[in-house]
Each structure stands twice: as C-alpha cells, then as structure tokens.
Amino acid sequence: MSTHETDAVGGPVRHSNAVRIAAAAIGVVMALFVVMLFTSKNSSDQPSASPVIGQQAPALGGKALLGEPVDIGSNDRWLLVNFFATWCVPCVKEHPELRQFAENGAKDGSARVVSVAYDDEASAVKKFFEKQGGDWPVLDADRGRTALDWGVAKVPESFLVAPNGVVVHRLQGGVKAREVEALIERYEAQGRANQEGGS
Amino acid sequence: MTGAKTGTKTGTKSGPAKWIAWVAMLVVIVVALFVGTVGQPSPTEAERAQNLAETIRCPSCKSQAVASSETPASKAVRELIWERIEAGDTDEEIRDYVASRFPGQDLLLDPEGSGFSGLVWALPVVFVIAAVAGLVMRFAGYRAQPLTASQEDKSLVDAALRASENGEKP
Amino acid sequence: MNAALGTGGVILGLVASLGAIVTVAMGIRGDRPELMRMSRTYAWMVAGGAAIAFVAMQRALITRDFSLEYVARNGSTTTPALYNFATLWSALEGSILLWAFILGGYCVAVVWKFRDRLSDKLVAWAMLTMFVVTLFFFALMTGPANPFRVLANPPIDGPGPNPLLQNHPLMAFHPPMLYLGYVGFTVPFAFAIAALVTGRLGEGWLIETRRWTLFAWTFLTVGIILGAWWSHEVLGWGGYWAWDPVENASLLPWITGTAFLHSVMVQERRGMLRVWNLSLVCATFALTILGTFLTRSGVLDSVHAFSDSNIGPMLLGFFALIVLTTVGLVAWRGDRLRSPARIDSPASREGAFLLNNIVFAAFAFVVLLGTVFPLIAESLNGEKVTVGVPYFERMTMPIGLVLLFLMAVAPVLPWRKASSETLRTRLLWPGWVGTAVLVISVLVGARGLAPLIAFFLAGFAAGSALRQLVLATRRQGLRGLLGRTNGGMIVHLGVILIAVAFAASNAYQTERETKLCVTAVEGCASSVTVSGHKVEFVGVVDNSTNARKETGAKLLIDGKEFTPAIQQFPNGSQQIGKPTVRNSARNSVLIALLDLPQGEGKDASVRIRVIVQPLIVWLWIGGAVMAFGSLLAAFPGKRRRPTDPTSALPSESPQLQPDPDSEPESGKDAGQDSGQGPQSNDLETAGAST
Structure with missing residues (x-):
C-alpha cells in the first residue's frame, strides 16, 4: 500500500488506501457471515432444548378422544407423549414408527405412547387411527393449553417421559422407533450409573 | 417543527422580520401537536392484551404474532394473557411467563435489550x-x-x- | 416428451452459457472483436433454452403431465387455468425456471441494446458477467433444483399448489413482477463489474445502465406493493407487511437500489461517490441472491417458505463469489476510484443525498440484521432469539421519519451550497402545506405523537415535491413532468401516500370479533356496526367448485353485498379463509370468517372478524403513483447534447453564489435528466484505459 501517489493538484492520495482498508474489512466481515450461514443448521432440525426437560411433566388435561385419559408418573413405564395432527404430512409419515414403538413397548411392558391431537377434529382423529392403525390413547390439546404447557412449537413433536414422571428428552420432527428405544436404553444406563455412583 | 428549526438555525442575516412566517408556523405546529398528544387515555385492559399479543410469537407458526393467528396455540396464549392481566400481573411478568415455556427468547418478537440479544x-x-x-x-x-x-x-x-x-x- | 423438451432447453441454456463464457473470454484476451460479437448469438441461445424449458413446463402443467415430479407435487386436474399457469412459480424449481427465463430475456435485451458495441471491452465484460449468472441458474436447474425430474409411477392427480397461492388472482402477477425486478439488477451489476475490470470507472457505465436500474427498481417496487396487497386481501388480519424474512428479502435490494438511484445523481453531477455507487449496485444484486438463499434454504423460518430444498449451499457459494469478486475488484481498483471532487457544504443537494444514503444504509442494516440475527445468536451464543414485527417497527419508524424530512428538504437544495435565504424562502410554502395537513389531522381526530409527526412531515415533503413540479410545468408545460428530477418528484408523492397510509392504518385500526345470526335472537344480533360501518348477515351460500369446497357468508357492508368464505382444498384438511375487503377512499372494511357458518337458512349464524383501517387503499394508489413516476423518469427530460459537460455550463455559476431566485434545476437545466458528467463519453473511446 503506497502513499506516495499524488493526485492532480499535488495533494497526497490517502483515499485509495482507505478504499482498500474498507474493502478488506468488508471482505472479512462478509466471509465470516458466509461461514456462519454455511454452518448454521436448517431451522427445522434445531437442537431440542426445552424448559420442560428435567421437570415433572406438565399435566395432559385434554379430553380423551380415543382410549383412557393418562395420569403421568403413576406407572412404572416410559411414556412417549406425541403431539400430532392428522393434516400434518410428517405426522402421517411417523405413524408407522409410533405403532412399531407402541407394539414393542406393550410386548415387554417397558413403554407406552399417548398422542395429543393438535388443532384437529375428533372425527378426523378417529378416522386417522382407523385408517393408520394404533390403539393407544389420544387426547385433545385442551384448546391448545396442553401444547403451550409442554412448549410445543410445531407438530410432530414428541417428549420422552421417564417412569418417575420427569421429561427427559424432546424429539422434534418425526420419531423412529429404534431411536426412541435407544434413547430409553441410554437414559436407563445413565440412571443405573448415577445410582451406583451415588450409593 | 423540524423544518422551522432548520430555518432558524441557518442564520438571520436578513433581519428577524423575514422569519415571522416561520415563527407563526412553529406556533401553529406546537399547538397542534399539543392538542393531538395531551390527554390520551391510558390503555385499557383489552388494549394491553392486544399489545402483548403483538409481541409474542405464535408457537406453532413461523413469524406471526399470536395477535394475528388463529391456531389453537395462539388462542391458548391469548387466553393466558387475559387470565394474567385479570390476576394483576404486569406486562413484563406476563411476557416472561409465556417465554419461560420455550427455550431462550424464542417466543418474544422483540428481543430483550440486555445480554447478547x-x-x-x-x-x-x-x-x-x-x-x-x-x-x-x-x-x-x-x-x-x-x-x-x-x-x-x-x-x-x-x-x-x-x-x-x-x-x-x- | 415435456421432460425431454424441458431438459433439452435447460441443457441448451447451460451449454450456451458455458460456450459464451469461453468465447467471450477468448475474445477479450486475444482482442478479437469477432469472438466478442458472438455473445449476441449465445444470448439468443441462452434465452431460447430458457424459453423452451418455460414452454415445456407450461405445456406439462396445461396437459396435466403428472409424470413430471414438479407437476405431480404442485399441479392438479382441478386447478383453474390462471392458477394452473401460475403454478409454474408456486414452488422452488419453477421459481428458478422463471428466474432463468427472465434472465434470458434480459440477456437478449442487452445484446440488442448494445448491438453496435458488442466488441467494446466494457460491454464484452458485462456480457461475460451475465453469462456467468445464467450459467449459475442453469446449473441449479440441472442439479438440485431440476424442474424436469421424472416420476417412474406418475399419480393420476396432484395436490395442486398451496391453497394460499390459488385464492387470489394477484398471485399470477406478484411473483413475475418481483422477479423482473430482482433479475433486472443483474444488468447494472454486470456493467459495474465490467467497469471495475476494464478500469473504465468514469461515469460511462452508470449512464449506460441508468434506465436498466430504474426499470428493475420499478418492477421490484410494483412486485412488493402487489405482494402487500395480496397479503391484505388474503390473510385476513388486516396486515400487509409482516417483516417476514421473505418480505425482508425483497425489501433489502429495494433499499439499496433506491439508495443507488439517489447517489448516482451525485456521481453524474459531481463525479463523487464512485466506490459507494459501485458497491451499492453490487450489493443490490448480491442481496437478491442472499435473499433467495435465506428464504429457500430453510435456515430461516418464514410464513412464505412454500418449499424447502437443498439448493442452499450453491446459492451461498454464489453469494460468496459475488461478494468476494466485488470486494477484490474494488480493492484492486481503489486508486482509480478516487473521486475528483469534494463536497463544499453539507447544506447542498449532494450533502442531502449523502445523508439520504446513510439513512438508507442504516435502513438496510436494520432489516438485514433483524432478519439474520436469530442465526447469529444461535451460532455465536447458542441462544434462541426471535426478531419480529415490534423490533422492525420500532427501529424503522425513526428512519422513515428522517427520510420524509429529507424528502421535504432535499428537493429545494441547490447543488454545491445553499444559503439560509434559499432555504427560508423555498421551504416556506411546503412548510405551510405540512402544517395544514397536521392541523387537519388533529381536527379530524388523529391523536398520538408519532403519527402526527409523520403526517406533518408527509405534508411538508409533498409540498416540496409539488413545488418542484409546479415550477417545472410552469416553465415547460406538461413536458415538465418528464425527466428524472420531475418523475422522481412524482415517485416521492407515491412514497408519501404510502407513508401516510402506513402510519394511519397502523395507528388507527379498529377490530371487532362477533357472532351474527340471520334472525336476531337473544345474545346474537343480525348486524354489527364498527367505526360507523354496518355489517349485516344475510345468509349462507355454497360456492363450491370441483377444485375446492367453499362456504361463504353473504353479508351487507353498508348495504353492499360481500361474501367472505372459507375454502377447503382436496389435498389438505386445513381450512383457508377467504376474506373480503370493502375499499373506499377513507377506509377499508375487512371481514374474515372465524369458522364455518353454522345452521342453515333463517337459523344460520357465523362468527366474523371485522377490521376497519383508514386509508388502506392509498397504499395501492401510492404504488401506482410510484410506478407512473418512474415511467416519467425514464423519459429523457429536456434534451441536451450528451457531450455537453454540465458542470462547465455557465448556467451553473449562479449556484456558486447562491441567489434566492435561482431554482435547483434552474434555467436550461430545468427538469432535464441531470446530465452527464465530464467523462460521459469514455465508452466511446473504447478500451482507452484498460
């Protein structure tokens, strides 16, 4: 970068350097910006943080549309609370996985599923379960209050509740039976480790 | 108002008489603004609820406010706002309560002025x-x-x- | 057949772009005019390829060729003709196709306009840049955004486009207008790059591309306004601008483009702000690409993101390429970009333009920062932050007020230097217009500090614009409305209308939700009066077609019949509201159904939302005025030989010793197209300084 150039009137040219410095600065900022955009995750698969994790699960206060109402924490099984809607395409896609998970869970008595219908009609929900199968309880969302209490952003969304009634994991988007089972195993192993460490 | 200021600032070499029109204008503007702003009633509960609903994002939508969406989640938030207003909470308490249900400040459409945001x-x-x-x-x-x-x-x-x-x- | 035709078109475009880049580059390198002139043939081939692909897609849509994945996912047998035509741009792949089609059109227009100068290196470099852009878009269409992917097992029917995109005819016009704007900024960008590469950084490239920029800007303006109109008519919340990422993405290039249209005058008149103008042109183009990335890659949530895809990395890479090229070239040419002139006084036309540019830059900064801040917070701090309407409204309100103030003061400022005497006399009349508007607003019951200041400044600015127009027409008759300065004043009037309508409709909206019954019973009236407008429920009507179910409520608004409805499309079980709006000059009554009408005949009832907003219709009228003004601005004003250097004209000298009677565009200058700078003919002296 030279400053010995002179302009027509004979004054020193400081401008060209200023332009170069500014260009370099903007280049660096823009490069950082691009790197940031490049590394930012797709908004639909954000990490599943939630204030309800680690807390006692909020109540499921909605009317039962199918099956019996569920009292969380009163049984010794893992519970997958699934928020869904019949009009939501990923929900339809995840349904067979939920069925798989519910069947496995019922077989060995380790886990069960409860669904909360989100912004939906009772008749549509009944038709949906007739067509897609599945026989676990389905509740309505208590005019949206349940979804608000659980902090549901958009369906499908599922929460894994430990047998003691504490929410341990939030799954956004469709679930896979195998993944949820792996999660349960992980948390159980963790729990055992904690107990051993504590005793 | 601002226009008159520009006028008076830039000099009075031609004597104050020439500025009489501007001074008159300034007086009219100040009077009109006074009439137009003083004595506003404080917001009613409905207005407070509406204003709050405009600063809280509908949890199930993308960037819409709960004030302008009909999803069950928005209706639930609007009901919650009403309950809290009737219980005597301040606007800030209501916002914090709703926001606490979701990670970070995800539900606040105007980020807080402190911290990183x-x-x-x-x-x-x-x-x-x-x-x-x-x-x-x-x-x-x-x-x-x-x-x-x-x-x-x-x-x-x-x-x-x-x-x-x-x-x-x- | 359609797939083969379309893919053929895309490949033709891709190959032609590649061939053009190689040929023109060789022509420039070896100084071979015959190679550079071949860009004409290539431009036609690129445009032809895009046109073939466009026609193939339309043909597939019209013949309901569901073997194409795009048609299977977005078309349906029941979609009416107009929306079926518009289905082409209702999803990502088709939008890219529309983009390429328009870009092809611009390429042909450029080679036609510069047909005698294709071997001029400046034009050759510009064409080269344009072909790089076409290459990128055709590459998108052969890769991640292929509109002609074929399905092995075609369905017999598709779901049709998103319901929101097929319940208002404006959807057929808003996207093409917007794209004509976005894509149009490629031309000035190409010439800016060419000017940087060739080192011919005088005012020549600006003059060549001035009307192209104005053209693109006008379409972008119209596109944005139509989008706002669509939102107001369709979404049923009385809103028209939600500061949504997609809306912000269209606003950002508009802001920088507007800034450029102002600061370009400073460069043409005074030879200043060269780096700044080049940066603005390149930023405008880069922002169109960035906006497409932000809204199409799924990094940001948007109510308008009608499709997701994996074209993100390519768009981001292209954005990075544009930015780095521009920054690198500016740094390399920094020494030649030194402006030969300086500003004598902040109280001058160029001083006002500088301030205007700072404000516009701040505007763009606020919009961009607010749009991407959730991403920044997430990646730097791991925090989830949402930035929405309240933020943007609070931040842009002062910006809007400052802009209105500048619109009031700047048009009366002379170039070089203004005296207090000039300001005092010239601003008096506009000042009284503003005061009158303020007083009238207060008298009709408008309250609140911010809206009242907005009304005052709007009146003030309108007074200034009118003053300029009156002076110009008094001198030249109706011809005085032509040319950039005076056309620009008409654009200002349009902006002022929009600003007033924006302030008024935001501040004085009345909203009521209520249940109406055909036969009034206890607790359910048959009519409601909101802000003096009587809404009466008459009955339920069924307007279903085989494309969709539609249940409407027949209502009388002040005695005139309207039928807001709820639609249900076969593919989704979600109900889509179809509100109605009754517009009048004073205010608009918007009615949306909250849910399906209950009961039949005399027992029917319905829950409705009534929104009364003042002055809404002036938003759309303001948009039309802006478009009309830019049309007038595109015409040359009073003619002058282009070789006349304006800054040396004797008529300029009185402005050096300000004279209260001399107008900013006085004498021979009045209303003319602000002339060319001293180096206006550097294009003619081809290759002088490479």
Whole structure:
C-alpha cells in the first residue's frame, strides 16, 4: 500500500488506501457471515432444548378422544407423549414408527405412547387411527393449553417421559422407533450409573 | 417543527422580520401537536392484551404474532394473557411467563435489550453514529483546507478572459 | 416428451452459457472483436433454452403431465387455468425456471441494446458477467433444483399448489413482477463489474445502465406493493407487511437500489461517490441472491417458505463469489476510484443525498440484521432469539421519519451550497402545506405523537415535491413532468401516500370479533356496526367448485353485498379463509370468517372478524403513483447534447453564489435528466484505459 501517489493538484492520495482498508474489512466481515450461514443448521432440525426437560411433566388435561385419559408418573413405564395432527404430512409419515414403538413397548411392558391431537377434529382423529392403525390413547390439546404447557412449537413433536414422571428428552420432527428405544436404553444406563455412583 | 428549526438555525442575516412566517408556523405546529398528544387515555385492559399479543410469537407458526393467528396455540396464549392481566400481573411478568415455556427468547418478537440479544438494538445505533461521525470528519477535513484558487488557476482564468475579450473561443 | 423438451432447453441454456463464457473470454484476451460479437448469438441461445424449458413446463402443467415430479407435487386436474399457469412459480424449481427465463430475456435485451458495441471491452465484460449468472441458474436447474425430474409411477392427480397461492388472482402477477425486478439488477451489476475490470470507472457505465436500474427498481417496487396487497386481501388480519424474512428479502435490494438511484445523481453531477455507487449496485444484486438463499434454504423460518430444498449451499457459494469478486475488484481498483471532487457544504443537494444514503444504509442494516440475527445468536451464543414485527417497527419508524424530512428538504437544495435565504424562502410554502395537513389531522381526530409527526412531515415533503413540479410545468408545460428530477418528484408523492397510509392504518385500526345470526335472537344480533360501518348477515351460500369446497357468508357492508368464505382444498384438511375487503377512499372494511357458518337458512349464524383501517387503499394508489413516476423518469427530460459537460455550463455559476431566485434545476437545466458528467463519453473511446 503506497502513499506516495499524488493526485492532480499535488495533494497526497490517502483515499485509495482507505478504499482498500474498507474493502478488506468488508471482505472479512462478509466471509465470516458466509461461514456462519454455511454452518448454521436448517431451522427445522434445531437442537431440542426445552424448559420442560428435567421437570415433572406438565399435566395432559385434554379430553380423551380415543382410549383412557393418562395420569403421568403413576406407572412404572416410559411414556412417549406425541403431539400430532392428522393434516400434518410428517405426522402421517411417523405413524408407522409410533405403532412399531407402541407394539414393542406393550410386548415387554417397558413403554407406552399417548398422542395429543393438535388443532384437529375428533372425527378426523378417529378416522386417522382407523385408517393408520394404533390403539393407544389420544387426547385433545385442551384448546391448545396442553401444547403451550409442554412448549410445543410445531407438530410432530414428541417428549420422552421417564417412569418417575420427569421429561427427559424432546424429539422434534418425526420419531423412529429404534431411536426412541435407544434413547430409553441410554437414559436407563445413565440412571443405573448415577445410582451406583451415588450409593 | 423540524423544518422551522432548520430555518432558524441557518442564520438571520436578513433581519428577524423575514422569519415571522416561520415563527407563526412553529406556533401553529406546537399547538397542534399539543392538542393531538395531551390527554390520551391510558390503555385499557383489552388494549394491553392486544399489545402483548403483538409481541409474542405464535408457537406453532413461523413469524406471526399470536395477535394475528388463529391456531389453537395462539388462542391458548391469548387466553393466558387475559387470565394474567385479570390476576394483576404486569406486562413484563406476563411476557416472561409465556417465554419461560420455550427455550431462550424464542417466543418474544422483540428481543430483550440486555445480554447478547441487546446487540440487535445497539448495533444499528452504533452504525448510524459511526456513519455520521465519519461524514462529519470528512466535512471537517474539507473545511480545514479552504478552497482557494492557485496561481495556476488564476492565470488560466486570466488567459480565458483575455481570449473572450478578444472575441475568440476559449 | 415435456421432460425431454424441458431438459433439452435447460441443457441448451447451460451449454450456451458455458460456450459464451469461453468465447467471450477468448475474445477479450486475444482482442478479437469477432469472438466478442458472438455473445449476441449465445444470448439468443441462452434465452431460447430458457424459453423452451418455460414452454415445456407450461405445456406439462396445461396437459396435466403428472409424470413430471414438479407437476405431480404442485399441479392438479382441478386447478383453474390462471392458477394452473401460475403454478409454474408456486414452488422452488419453477421459481428458478422463471428466474432463468427472465434472465434470458434480459440477456437478449442487452445484446440488442448494445448491438453496435458488442466488441467494446466494457460491454464484452458485462456480457461475460451475465453469462456467468445464467450459467449459475442453469446449473441449479440441472442439479438440485431440476424442474424436469421424472416420476417412474406418475399419480393420476396432484395436490395442486398451496391453497394460499390459488385464492387470489394477484398471485399470477406478484411473483413475475418481483422477479423482473430482482433479475433486472443483474444488468447494472454486470456493467459495474465490467467497469471495475476494464478500469473504465468514469461515469460511462452508470449512464449506460441508468434506465436498466430504474426499470428493475420499478418492477421490484410494483412486485412488493402487489405482494402487500395480496397479503391484505388474503390473510385476513388486516396486515400487509409482516417483516417476514421473505418480505425482508425483497425489501433489502429495494433499499439499496433506491439508495443507488439517489447517489448516482451525485456521481453524474459531481463525479463523487464512485466506490459507494459501485458497491451499492453490487450489493443490490448480491442481496437478491442472499435473499433467495435465506428464504429457500430453510435456515430461516418464514410464513412464505412454500418449499424447502437443498439448493442452499450453491446459492451461498454464489453469494460468496459475488461478494468476494466485488470486494477484490474494488480493492484492486481503489486508486482509480478516487473521486475528483469534494463536497463544499453539507447544506447542498449532494450533502442531502449523502445523508439520504446513510439513512438508507442504516435502513438496510436494520432489516438485514433483524432478519439474520436469530442465526447469529444461535451460532455465536447458542441462544434462541426471535426478531419480529415490534423490533422492525420500532427501529424503522425513526428512519422513515428522517427520510420524509429529507424528502421535504432535499428537493429545494441547490447543488454545491445553499444559503439560509434559499432555504427560508423555498421551504416556506411546503412548510405551510405540512402544517395544514397536521392541523387537519388533529381536527379530524388523529391523536398520538408519532403519527402526527409523520403526517406533518408527509405534508411538508409533498409540498416540496409539488413545488418542484409546479415550477417545472410552469416553465415547460406538461413536458415538465418528464425527466428524472420531475418523475422522481412524482415517485416521492407515491412514497408519501404510502407513508401516510402506513402510519394511519397502523395507528388507527379498529377490530371487532362477533357472532351474527340471520334472525336476531337473544345474545346474537343480525348486524354489527364498527367505526360507523354496518355489517349485516344475510345468509349462507355454497360456492363450491370441483377444485375446492367453499362456504361463504353473504353479508351487507353498508348495504353492499360481500361474501367472505372459507375454502377447503382436496389435498389438505386445513381450512383457508377467504376474506373480503370493502375499499373506499377513507377506509377499508375487512371481514374474515372465524369458522364455518353454522345452521342453515333463517337459523344460520357465523362468527366474523371485522377490521376497519383508514386509508388502506392509498397504499395501492401510492404504488401506482410510484410506478407512473418512474415511467416519467425514464423519459429523457429536456434534451441536451450528451457531450455537453454540465458542470462547465455557465448556467451553473449562479449556484456558486447562491441567489434566492435561482431554482435547483434552474434555467436550461430545468427538469432535464441531470446530465452527464465530464467523462460521459469514455465508452466511446473504447478500451482507452484498460
């Protein structure tokens, strides 16, 4: 970068350097910006943080549309609370996985599923379960209050509740039976480790 | 109002009489603004609820406010706002309560002024101050070197004048 | 057949772009005019390829060729003709196709306009840049955004486009207008790059591209306004601008483009702000690409993101390429970009333009920062932050007020330097217009500090614009409305209308939700009066077609019949509201159904939302005025030989010693197209300074 150039009137040219410095600065900022955009995750698969994790699960206060109402924490099984809607395409896609998970869970008595219908009609929900199968309880969302209490952003969304009634994991988007089972195993192993460490 | 200020600031070399029209205008503007702003009733509960609903994002939508969406989640938030207003909570308490259900400040459409999210408020102000300061410095730099005709310029002008007096094209 | 035709078109475009880049580059390198002139043939081939692909897609849509994945996903047998035509741009792949089609059109227009100068290196470099852009878009269409992917097992029917995109005819016009704007900024960008590369950085490239920029800007303006209109008519919340990422993405290039249209005058008149203008042109183009990335890659949530895809990395890479090229070239040419002139006084036309540019830059900064801040917070701090309407409204309100103030003061400022005498006399009349508007607003019951200041400044600015127009027409008759300065004043009037309508409709909206019954019973009236407008429920009507179910409520608004409805499309079980709006000059009554009408005949009832907003219709009228003004601005004003250097004209000299009677565009200058700078003919002296 030279400053010995002179302009027509004979004054020193400081401008060209200023332009170069500014260009370099903007280049660096823009490069950082691009790197940031490049590394930012797709908004639909954000990490599943939630204030309800680690807390006692909020109540499921909605009317039962199918099956019996569920009292969380009163049984010794893992519970997958699934928020869904019949009009939501990923929900339809995840349904067979939920069925798989519910069947496995019922077989060995380790886990069960409860669904909360989100912004939906009772008749549509009944038709949906007739067509897609599945026989676990389905509740309505208590005019949206349940979804608000659980902090549901958009369906499908599922929460894994430990047998003691504490929410341990939030799954956004469709679930896979195998993944949820792996999660349960992980948390159980963790729990055992904690107990051993504590005793 | 602002227009009148520009006028008065830039000098009064022609005597105060010439500014009478502007002073009259300023008086009219101040009176009109006074009439138009004083004695506003404080917001009703419905207005408070509406204003709050406009700053809280509908949890199941993308960027819509709960005030402008019909999803069950929005209706639930609106009901919650009403309950809390009737229970006597302040606006800030209600916002914090709703926001606490979701990670971070995900549900607040206007980020808080403190902490990292305060940057979104502060950076534009810094930007404007820096830009104006830069401009002022440039102007100051120009002022420091007053425009004077160099000897060379003067001789050029003289030559041109002589040429035109002689009826030639410059 | 359609797939083969379309893919053929895309490949033709891709190959032609590649061929053009190689040929023109060789032509420039070897100084071979015959190679550079071949860009004409290539431009036609690129445009032809895009046109073939466009026609193939339309043909597939019209013949309901569901073997194409795009048609299967977005078309349906029941979609009416107009919306079926518009289905082409209802999803990502089709939008890219529309983009390429328009870009092809611009390429042909450029080679036609510069047909005699294709071997000029400046034009050759510009064409090269344009072909790089076409290459990128055709590459998108052969890769991640292929509109002609074929399905092995075609369905017999598709779901049709998103319901929101097929319940208002404006959807057929808003996207093409917007794209004509976005894509149009490629031309000035190409010339800016060419000017940087060739080093011919005088005012030549600006003058060549001035009307192109104005053209693109006008379409972008119209596109944005139509989008706002669509939102107001369709979404049923009385809103028209939600500061949504997609809306912000269209606003950002508009802001920088507007800034450029102002600061370009400073460069043409005074030769200043060269780096700044080049940066603005390149930023405008880069922002169109960035906006497409932000809204199409799924990094940001948006209510308008009608499709997701994996074209993100390519768009981001292209954005990075544009930015780095521009920054690199500016740094390389920094020494030649030194402006030969300086500003004498902040109280001058160029001083006002500088301030205007700072404000516009701040505007763009606020919009961009607010749009991407959630991403920044997430990646730097791991925090989830949402930035929405309240933020943007609070931040842009002062910006809007300052802009209105500048619109009031700047048009009366002379170039170089203004005296207080000039300001005092010239601003008096506009000042009284503003005061009158303020007083009238207060008298009709408008309250609140911010809206009242907005009304005052709007009146003030309108007074200034009118003053300029009156002076110009007094001198030249109706011809005085032509040219950039005076056309620009008409654009200002449009902006002022929009600003007033924006302030008024935001501040004085009345909203009521209520249940109406055909036969009034206890607790359910048959009519409601909101802000003096009577809404009466008459009955339920069924307007279903085989494309959709539609149940409407027949209502009388002030005696005139309207039928807001709820629609249900076969593919989704979600109900879509179809509100109605009754517009009048004073205010608009918007009615949306909250849910399906209950009961039949005399027992029917319905829950409705009534929103009364003042002055809404002036938003759309303001948009039309802006478009009309830019049309007038595109015409040359009073003619002058382009070789006349304006800054040396004797008529300029009185402005050096300000004279209260001389107008900013006085004498011979009045209303003319602000002339060319001293180096206006550097294009003619081809290759002088490479």
